[in-house]
Amino acid sequence: MSTEGSRRRDVTVADVAKAAQVSKAQAARALGNYGAVSDDVRERVLAAAEELEYRPNELARSMNTGKSNTIGVVVGDIENPHFGLAMRGITDTAKKSGYHVILINTDEERAAEVDAVRVLLDKRVDGLIVAPASSVHTAHLQQLRESGRPLVLLDRAAEGLDAEAFAVDMTGISYESTKHLLAAGHRRIAFVSTLTSDKPYQEGMALESSQIADRLDGIRRAFEEEGLTRPADLVRLNAGDAESVKKITLELLDGPNAATAIIASDGLIALGVVEAIQESGRSIPDDVSFLMYDDFAWTRLTTPPLTVIAQPVYEMGQAAASALIRQIEGRRTSAPSPELAARLIVRGSIGAA
Amino acid sequence: MSTEGSRRRDVTVADVAKAAQVSKAQAARALGNYGAVSDDVRERVLAAAEELEYRPNELARSMNTGKSNTIGVVVGDIENPHFGLAMRGITDTAKKSGYHVILINTDEERAAEVDAVRVLLDKRVDGLIVAPASSVHTAHLQQLRESGRPLVLLDRAAEGLDAEAFAVDMTGISYESTKHLLAAGHRRIAFVSTLTSDKPYQEGMALESSQIADRLDGIRRAFEEEGLTRPADLVRLNAGDAESVKKITLELLDGPNAATAIIASDGLIALGVVEAIQESGRSIPDDVSFLMYDDFAWTRLTTPPLTVIAQPVYEMGQAAASALIRQIEGRRTSAPSPELAARLIVRGSIGAA
């Protein structure tokens, strides 16, 4: 109907060659800028290419160079600003080196992740950046590793997997910030995470996420160092959607053994927790203290502004991308990976217990 | 050093064929599930494929089917949650139809956008979703359109470009919310946008962005309907980074002709404006009223919660993706595009002038 005379076939080197009256091989050389080509031929070919609006088919090129100049990124949820920012770091870095990025979202589901990795491999990406949904079930990544394709991990480590991981030292920062809470007199410190789990949390339980495990570890160590025991009943998992976050928050604040401080494991949870606190008529930090991971700009705008754990997310993305590209191009580590340290930014959401 | 015996060549149909003792053609048929294949052969081939862990090379497949099952997405800034959410809508929808997504960031620079489009075309994506940096300079999109490749626009329209655009009716919602402000007694209403421009805004000036133009149009209409004139001096462009946003905000609030209400054109600007207002010791809505575009969760957490214009961003992404896929697959419009209406959510940031 509106298709202007059937989508015309793409212009190929052969077409250019014919127009320039040279062999396909010569045209390819002139276009690809390799081999020996006389000035005369080069000019004619380039002119013809211009004239015909020739554009190389990257697919064909990839096929026999074996390089697609594309890296695959697998994350749990691009809607989460944490990943949005990391993604920005990745794409910026990739672009600088001439790589492009294919993004796949997994909704933090392992099956989707397995599938994503396979799909990207089938598309022959040059390497992958994965934020693994699980730090334990990593068979698919292990396999990927063995196939020889470059892989780096983002945000989380994976057990027994020989791959560079770009994440901050969670145990350390968690320890440090728990100390901060303890110093303010808090003992009933709650931790709320999206991490899914069949059973409620209990001491010593194995966790799917290294990140969460490390954070809990940091908390425990801080408590122990003071000769105290971390209240395991205040560790809450499965805070999937806003509804469950709110429900959990209210539970934590209820009863004689209520929490006096809550740590939100990420920005999405933080929103739910703070909203639930406000809706229940309580105030931060008078009724309950609050600490969250990730320093989003909006955390400065609430009353009071929120005390947060800032992670260099953009830099993590950058670092992951450059490390991956380095691997792809077979270069040995040039510069040691940058620091990637998290830090506690004290604002107004933590008060005395 | 650790490369386990040189990255082994990929397994191809030819390998599978040999293992199954059939011709390459038969193996391909069994694997690709087309043509006629006897049960016996099919079984042997499938078994051999399994055994050898055969995985088809999508690049090769794409090359002679002419389909890459990939769509390209070009946005200004994936770090902006607005696009993060839209992206989520796009990837979710794409996945359902078996498409994958290549993302390119342009930093809202036209040159980068032109380049992005070309690159995606070279990669032979099946179609593109573009959030055009400019609604005026659209030669590259025009060209794309003429090449016959499916294209849909996201978030913004482009002048004289025959392509479906998925965006809300900006003029309408802008008109409506300005009425709301006027009803509260505001006359000095400011509008702050990132849109870059050589000259400061002045009445009747042509703008690069249809989106902003429409919003200003809505504001103007609302004023005119009341027999008033929209104060053009309060329209501020070039609010690029947080610094300039703050500077502009302070300017707007200063002097005898200060603004009594500020409209922030997007979430990033909103953060800067609100922060500047707070830092200058003023309060919302007592000293100045505030309205912003996009209903992010954090807008409910500030004191007071912010009055916003909610856009169905996720749905816009979904709609854009399904429309594009429909085009790619040559189907005629089945369902009419969903509504995509923005709405004013009144919370506490608008008071009497």
Add this chain to the structure above:
DNA sequence: TCTAGGATTGAGACCGGACTCACATCGATT
């Protein structure tokens, strides 16, 4: 028993580039 017509099958072309190899061409060397 013979045969038409569908089911199977293998050889090979093809997609669009990159690249190998053998064969000129040509000015410089001796």
Add this chain to the structure above:
DNA sequence: AATCGATGTGAGTCCGGTCTCAATCCTAGA
């Protein structure tokens, strides 16, 4: 004038699939 190495050049292969085409195999109907 014969020789040599450095270009130039075109024919043709290859990458890993899809797909056409002609040949072969079967089986039911006559």
